[in-house]
Amino acid sequence: MNTKEKDLQYIMHTYGRYDVALKSGKGAVAYDEDGKRYIDVSSGIGVNSLGYCDEGWVKAISAQAATIQHMSNYFYSAQASDLAETLCTLTGLAKVCFGNSGAEANECAIKIARKYSFDKYGAERNEIITLQNSFHGRTVTTLSATGQEVFHNYFFPFTQGFKYAEPNNLDDLKNNIDEKTCAVMLEVVQGEGGVNILDKDYVQAIASLCEKNDILLIIDEVQTGVGRTGKLFAHEHYGVKPDLMTVAKGIGGGLPIGICLCGEKLKDVMSPSTHGTTFGANPVVCAGANYVLSRVANAEFLNAVEEKGKYLEEKLLKIEAVKSVRRLGLMVGIEIDGDAHEAAAKCVANGLLIITAKDLLRMLPPLTITTDELDEAVAILDKTLKEITE
Ligand SMILES: *Cc1c(COP(=O)(O)O)cnc(C)c1O
Numbered sequence: 001m002n003t004k005e006k007d008l009q010y011i012m013h014t015y016g017r018y019d020v021a022l023k024s025g026k027g028a029v030a031y032d033e034d035g036k037r038y039i040d041v042s043s044g045i046g047v048n049s050l051g052y053c054d055e056g057w058v059k060a061i062s063a064q065a066a067t068i069q070h071m072s073n074y075f076y077s078a079q080a081s082d083l084a085e086t087l088c089t090l091t092g093l094a095k096v097c098f099g100n101s102g103a104e105a106n107e108c109a110i111k112i113a114r115k116y117s118f119d120k121y122g123a124e125r126n127e128i129i130t131l132q133n134s135f136h137g138r139t140v141t142t143l144s145a146t147g148q149e150v151f152h153n154y155f156f157p158f159t160q161g162f163k164y165a166e167p168n169n170l171d172d173l174k175n176n177i178d179e180k181t182c183a184v185m186l187e188v189v190q191g192e193g194g195v196n197i198l199d200k201d202y203v204q205a206i207a208s209l210c211e212k213n214d215i216l217l218i219i220d221e222v223q224t225g226v227g228r229t230g231k232l233f234a235h236e237h238y239g240v241k242p243d244l245m246t247v248a249k250g251i252g253g254g255l256p257i258g259i260c261l262c263g264e265k266l267k268d269v270m271s272p273s274t275h276g277t278t279f280g281a282n283p284v285v286c287a288g289a290n291y292v293l294s295r296v297a298n299a300e301f302l303n304a305v306e307e308k309g310k311y312l313e314e315k316l317l318k319i320e321a322v323k324s325v326r327r328l329g330l331m332v333g334i335e336i337d338g339d340a341h342e343a344a345a346k347c348v349a350n351g352l353l354i355i356t357a358k359d360l361l362r363m364l365p366p367l368t369i370t371t372d373e374l375d376e377a378v379a380i381l382d383k384t385l386k387e388i389t390e
Contacts, residue, residue: 003033018348025052028369030353039377040353041365046191046223046331049250049292051366057253057291064287071283073276079286086293087261090232093245094267097260098281102222102248103137105258108275109185109244110141112262113216114161116269117182120214127180128218131167135192136185136220145185148193168199173206183216183244188234191223194358195326195333200238207240216243216266222258223331226250227296227367230306230329237328250367253292255285296367305329305367308374312363315378321385326360330369334361338388346388352380 001009003021021033028051030038043049050057064079071077084096097108110128117125128145130136136145140159143151147164165173167190184206190196210217219242224234228250231237235245243266248258256279262269279285295301309329316325316334326333336343340356347354347361354377355362361381365374 018345018353020348020353027051027054028366028373036351038348038351038353039373039380041363041369041377042353042355043250043364043366044254045355046228046249046364047252048254049226049228049367050253050295051368052254054253054295054368056295057288060291061255061284061288064284067283069282069284070279072278073281077281077283077286079283079290080281083286083290083293086290086297087247087259090293090297091245091261092241092263093261094264095262097262097270097275098286099258099260099277100256100279101137101258102220102246103139103142103258104277105222105246105248105260106136106142106145106185106218106220107139108258108260109218109220109246109262110145110183111275112244112260112266112269113183113185113218115274116216116266119269121182125180125182127161127163127178128183128185129163129165129173129176129181130185131187131190132164133167133190133193133196134164134185134187134220135190137222167196168202170202170205174209177209177213177215181213181215183218184210185218185220187220187222187224188238189224189229189328189331191331191362192357194360195331195362197326197328198238203235203238203240207238210243218242218244218246220246222246222248223250223364224328226292227302227305228329228331228364230302230309232297232302234328251289251292252285253288255288257282257285257289301367308365308369308371311371312365312374312378315374316381319378319382319385321389330363330365330367332363333357334363335359336361336385338385343385343388347381347384350380350384352377352384354381 023033132147134147136142144159163176165176225247245261321337323335
C-alpha cells in the first residue's frame, strides 16, 4: 500500500485531505513523494513560522534532543524557564503555563478565569462570553467556547457556561454581560472564521468594560501570535492588554506547544495540582520556541512581515477573480469569484499549498517567505483561478 492507501485504511477519517503526500521541505518550498515541488503559503496552518527545516531551528532542537529530551514537570528546566522569561518580558504579562496545543492553552485560560472568579465571587460567577464565528479548539470545552453552531453537535453534553455575542457589536456584548459573567474571550482576527479583523474601537471598548467590571479579557492568539500579523502579538495593534493570552501554532516553529499567559492579577490563581500535562514544557519543544522568538521578536523582522503582506495584497488585488482581500500582516483571507475549496484543491495540483477559511482562500505563509516566492505563489493562483472561471 502507498501512503494514501495506508492512511485511508488505518487513520480515522477526521480530515478531508488534499491528494498529496508531502515528503520534505526547505523554507517556503515543499516536495511530495514523487519529487514534485510546491510553494507553501499555508505553513501547516501557521505553524512553520520560519518555513520548513530552518537551519538554526533544526540546530536548536537537535542539540536539545541530544542533551535531554524530556523531563517531568517535577524538575526545573532551563529551556522552559528561559522561554517563560522571554515571553513575560516581551508581553508585560506575569506568568505562563505550558501545554501542547491551542485547545489546551484555551482550556487553561478558561480554568484560570473560572478559578479567579470562584475564589473572589463564588461558584455562580462562571460564564464566559465568546464571539460568533470564533474558533477556540476541538476539546469538548473549547468546542463549547467556539461560537459556531456547526461545532455544537454529536458530543453532548457540552460544557456549560458560554454565551456568544455578535462580533463588532458592543451593544450585543453588553446585553450578554450579567452578574454571572467572569470573562470575555476573543480572537482579534478570527482565523478559522474567515480572517475577520475586529474593529479597534470595539476591542478597546471591551477591554475597558472588562477592566471596570473585573471581567477577565482572554485573547486567543493561537493563530495571530508570534509575528503573524506584523506585531509580535496581534492585540498590540489594538492598544489593549489581555488578562489572559493563549499562544500555540507558530511559536514552536513546527513542534507541538500551547502556552497560556496571564497578567499580574492572575499570577497566583493556580496552585499545585490544579492544572498540568505530562508533555507540557518539553525542553526540545521549548528550545524550538526559544529559537523562533530569537528570530521573530525584533522590529526589523516584524516590519518585513507587514511589508511582505502589503506586497502580497497588492499583487492579489490585480488578479481578476479576486474580489477582496482581508489581511493583517501575513494573515490573509481572499474572497474570490467561484468556490474556494475547489480553487484550493486545484492550486495544490498546480503546485501551490494553500488553505481555506469558510468561503475564502487563506494564506498563512511562512514569515520568512521571499518576495520571489510570493510572486510565484500569486502566479499559480492567477493561473488556477483563470482555469476554473473559464
Ligand atoms: C488552531 C486554533 C486553535 C486550536 O489549536 P490546536 O492546536 O489545534 O488545538 C485555537 N484557537 C485558534 C484561534 C486557532 O486558530
